[in-house]
Amino acid sequence: MNLRRRVHSRSVDDWGVWAKNHREGLMAKYGHTTGTSKRSSGTNLYVPPSINLTKIAVIRPPESPTKAGIPVFLAPLAIGTPPVSYDVILDTGSADLWVAGNTCTTGCSSVPTFDSSTSSSFTDKGTAFSIEYGSGEARGTLASDTVQMAGFSVSNQVFAVVDQVSSGLLTSPVSGLLGLAWQSIAASGATPFAQTLASGTSWDSPVMSFQLTRFLNQSKTQEFQAGGTFTMGFVNTTLYTGDIEFINMPVTNSYWILPITAITVQGNSVTVPSGTDSYAAIDTGTTLVGGPSDQIANIYAQIPNSQPGTGNYEGYYLYLNFLLACGTSVTVTFSFGGKTWAVSPADFEVQEVSRGTCLGAFFSLTTGDSAPAWIVGDTFLKNVYSVFKFSPPSVGFAQLSDYSLSMNGNVNLEVPSATIGSVSAFATAGSVDTNRNSAVSLRAPSLLFTIAMTIWAILAI
Structure with a gap:
């Protein structure tokens, strides 16, 4: 599916506020504050929204083109009988x-x-539900209804209104969020939509x-741009080249977890811990990459002129690069037990927050x-074709094809629009884990049949 993105301007001070909210929101999502657990084939088209985690365009020097890119992904799904389409965040880090x-x-x-009154298949469950983010929360009640996406339909799907x-x-x-992880971390106790289909x-x-695509240093980007592809039930061979390297998950039926076995920075190896301390959640709903403070410090120790941030930038690092203006200076690679995958320098740099300071x-x-110690988000995922396999539980990566790479920064790609098409496959929602409190909470912040559906690539910052 194709993606869209939205770009917004923001001041240097706003960058700091965004950074603070992003970090606090991610810690809340992964249970730092309370330790509470959270929560045929089809193709979708992506687009980016403008919420408080949106990547904003900031001018480097005034005469330079803007920088914009770090997506978080949304797609339309349809709820009810008759179906009505809503845009929701696609999040492999929740369920x-x-x-x-x-x-x-x-x-x-x-x-x-x-509007539940317009759906003949709606059932109110009457159970309280809350979702908490670092920057706010949402509250409501659980219900069930028919949910459709990319030509697939699940009846009696439990969700929160x-x-x-x-x-x-x-x-x-943006009307809500679709969690794509496993039932065991679902605050509702319900089998997630994707897990039922899989x-x-x-x-x-x-x-x-x-x-996922990126748009960096593009002066002609529109408020919305095509942004990438999400497929269900198959892998799209036009989007990658070579083999998909699958790594079995060390822990199953929770988050999408892989062990980090090696990291290099500027070609230098960084010592990484073994066992559970190396576990990373592969999270499309997260913009950046978070990890233990000592390991993050080891990474920045390989980058000249880097220093810990203060104030709103606490937990982050800034580095100086007056000559390159942050553009092509830092290369980081990851290995999860097999091949080595590089993070583009363009993705490592979030933004030049002031002249020469990145x-x-x-x-x-x-x-x-x-929760796992590491959270690996779109900063890494924009550099690979990523595949989440339910059986056997594993995550795979492949090299992006030339066709995929041609989408990066291509402002002439047609922006997709949301549609509700005919359904090619039906399923009934699975079990609900009733061994939970009556009030549930979530800590937070897919070629045989193809249907175009709008998705947001939220350009955060």
Whole structure:
């Protein structure tokens, strides 16, 4: 599927506020504050929104083109009978679906909302539900209804209808979030939409995959741009080259976890811990890369003129590069037990926050006891074709094809629009884990059949 992106301007001070919110939101999502657990084939088209985690365009020197790019991904799915489409964030780092309801009293005035009275298949579960982010929270109740996406339909899918949202958490047209991880971390206890499809006969293969684009140093970008591809039930061979290297997950049925076995910075090896301290969540819903403070310090120790940030930049690092203006200076590679995968210098640099001072994309964070120590987001994922396999549980990466790479910075690509097409496969939602409190909470912040659906590549910052 193709992606779209939105670009916004922001001041240097706003960069600091964004950085602080991003770090705190990620720690909240992965349970640092309380340790509470969170929460055939089809193709979708991507687009980027404008919420408070949106990547903004900042002028380097005034005469230079703007920098914009770090996507977080959204797609439209349809809920109800008859189906109505809503844009939701695609998040492999959580496992619940929630959307704003038409009874929402705060924080939903500018977004499309779900009206349960228009759906003949809607059932109110009557169970309280809350989702907490570092920058706010959403509250509502659990329900079930028919949910459709990319030609697949799941009946009786449990999701949350939210009626209270903190100011700025949702911005039109984003109506909610679709978690793509496993049932064991679902706050609702329900089998997630994708897991239901993967475990049945709806998909040709139990996989979903992402190809994400970047838009950097583009002076002619529009508010929305095509941004990448999300596929369900197959892998799109036009988007990668060579083989997909699958690594079995060391821990199954939770987050999408891989062990980090090697890191290099500027060609120098950085010592990484073994065992659970090396575990990383591969998270499309996260913009940057977070890890333990000592390991992040080791990474920046390989970068000349780097120093810890202060104030709103606490937990981040800044580095000086007057000659290159941050553009092509730092190369980091990851290995998860097999091949080595590079992070483009363009992705390592979040932004030039002041003349010659650059903000790095790797930052320190502390996660909860049940969460992995590392969170690897779109800073890395834009550099690979990523595949999430439900059986056997594993994550695979492949080299991007020339076709995929040609989408980077291509401002002439047609921006996709949301559609609701015919359904090619049906499934019924699986079990619900009832061994939970009545009030559940989530800590937070996919070629046989193809349907174009709008997705957001949120250009954060």
